[in-house]
Amino acid sequence: MTRLINIAGLSVRQGAVLALTDVDFHIDRGEIVTVVGPNGSGKSTLMKAIIGALKPAAGRIERAAGLRIGYVPQKLHIDPTLPMTVTRFLNLPRRVSREEIDHALEKAGLHDLADRQMTRLSGGQFQRVLLARALLDDPDLLILDEATQGLDQPGSAAFYRRIEEVRAEMGCAVLMVSHELHVVMAASDRVICLNRHVCCHGTPEKVASAPEYRALFGTGTGGALALYRHDHSHEEGCGHDHDHDHPSEAAE
Numbered sequence: 001m002t003r004l005i006n007i008a009g010l011s012v013r014q015g016a017v018l019a020l021t022d023v024d025f026h027i028d029r030g031e032i033v034t035v036v037g038p039n040g041s042g043k044s045t046l047m048k049a050i051i052g053a054l055k056p057a058a059g060r061i062e063r064a065a066g067l068r069i070g071y072v073p074q075k076l077h078i079d080p081t082l083p084m085t086v087t088r089f090l091n092l093p094r095r096v097s098r099e100e101i102d103h104a105l106e107k108a109g110l111h112d113l114a115d116r117q118m119t120r121l122s123g124g125q126f127q128r129v130l131l132a133r134a135l136l137d138d139p140d141l142l143i144l145d146e147a148t149q150g151l152d153q154p155g156s157a158a159f160y161r162r163i164e165e166v167r168a169e170m171g172c173a174v175l176m177v178s179h180e181l182h183v184v185m186a187a188s189d190r191v192i193c194l195n196r197h198v199c200c201h202g203t204p205e206k207v208a209s210a211p212e213y214r215a216l217f218g219t220g221t222g223g224a225l226a227l228y229r230h231d232h233s234h235e236e237g238c239g240h241d242h243d244h245d246h247p248s249e250a251a252e
């Protein structure tokens, strides 16, 4: 097991606010870890500190030597008057070959969209193009910060299933922030519940039943988690490997 990121005693300031205090965190190769927490609890701050965009006020962040991080942002605004194909977008900021583009789009679960205008994509397709861009550098760690915001529930469930498949195919670790607790928690190996500090952490089941988590989110998500697990295992039981779109994905 290789440790990709190790964080100890991290505090990070956002303007006058101490957005994180004394946070310990780690992620190992191949793990899916989800960070949950209420609005303003420091989730994005933690992601930005991990990618090096924010400096610690205290504590330390250790990254494995040569660590490659792929980052999928919450949202990216593209000027609707600016003509830009998917291929051109994926060539920013560095030129990549058509073969690399096709490979990344395929990994992100998109086909035949390389010449489509970015502004003509559905929300789900757009997020998958952002995922393809993050995959171009063959990351050891994929970070998703609310990457399914604005997608409907089947769309985001399909997106997270794709993420699980990407992890299985590429062996990268995945660190994600999400509000869609029942979907992301079921797909995670570990969950960190954040409220400026780490409230509780562990397996999805452990966190969902922790009193600290229930105080923040109530008890409803436990049932949804069980439901999702049931649906998911039923799908896997159908004996296919998710290479094709499900009916819910066709709606994207």
Ligand SMILES: Nc1ncnc2c1ncn2[C@@H]1O[C@H](COP(=O)(O)OP(=O)(O)OP(=O)(O)O)[C@@H](O)[C@H]1O
Binding pocket: 014, 015, 016, 017, 019, 037, 038, 039, 040, 041, 042, 043, 044, 045, 046
């Ligand atoms: N650029 C900034 N300048 C000043 N304060 C900021 C800035 N960005 C975030 N903050 C503050 O830092 C705290 C943590 O914000 P952060 O965005 O990390 O929370 P979050 O958990 O990601 O929230 P959300 O779920 O709403 O996206 C909040 O109190 C927020 O108001």
